Amino acid sequence: MFRICISVFTLCLLPLALASAQGVSEPSAAAKGMPGATGTIEFKPDDWQQGKTTWWVDSEGIDPGVAGCHIGTDEKGAPNGRMFGEGCLPDGRLVESNPGIDELHSHGNDLGKPDTFDCAAWCVGQGSAGGVCTAAPAPPCAQSAFCSCE
Numbered sequence: 001m002f003r004i005c006i007s008v009f010t011l012c013l014l015p016l017a018l019a020s021a022q023g024v025s026e027p028s029a030a031a032k033g034m035p036g037a038t039g040t041i042e043f044k045p046d047d048w049q050q051g052k053t054t055w056w057v058d059s060e061g062i063d064p065g066v067a068g069c070h071i072g073t074d075e076k077g078a079p080n081g082r083m084f085g086e087g088c089l090p091d092g093r094l095v096e097s098n099p100g101i102d103e104l105h106s107h108g109n110d111l112g113k114p115d116t117f118d119c120a121a122w123c124v125g126q127g128s129a130g131g132v133c134t135a136a137p138a139p140p141c142a143q144s145a146f147c148s149c150e
Helices: 002-017 119-125
Strands: 020-025 037-044 054-058 069-073 079-085 094-096 105-107 115-117 131-138 141-149
Touching: 069 141, 079 141, 094 141, 115 119, 119 131, 119 141
Parallel strands: none
Antiparallel strands: 020 037, 037 115, 054 069, 054 105, 069 079, 094 115, 131 141
């Protein structure tokens, strides 16, 4: 059982091990007021393109209950092969990409500003007893995460 828990924890952190996440700011406008929203962080992809404005589409918008994929595109929305999934921070919070579902948006200096969620608090807000951040695929992303409620 312990080995399984370590494996799940490692898989959940994998997407974030390839990038760096720094700082905490207020939640995004769409996440503000949502249960468990703890603020945004600065996210640098593992293939960071310094000084470049990049374009992205989010597969599920701000929905902590669904594993999502952030898909890189050109400025017209055509996929370019870049992508990253959501993930769990070492403190157990979910890194939840934003803004809205299928909304084409830019990342200045190739830095994202995803929201973070306390899954226990988010799940309580959904009527559950609690919850945890859990690894899951979100095609086309092989690795992602979501808040799994009890």
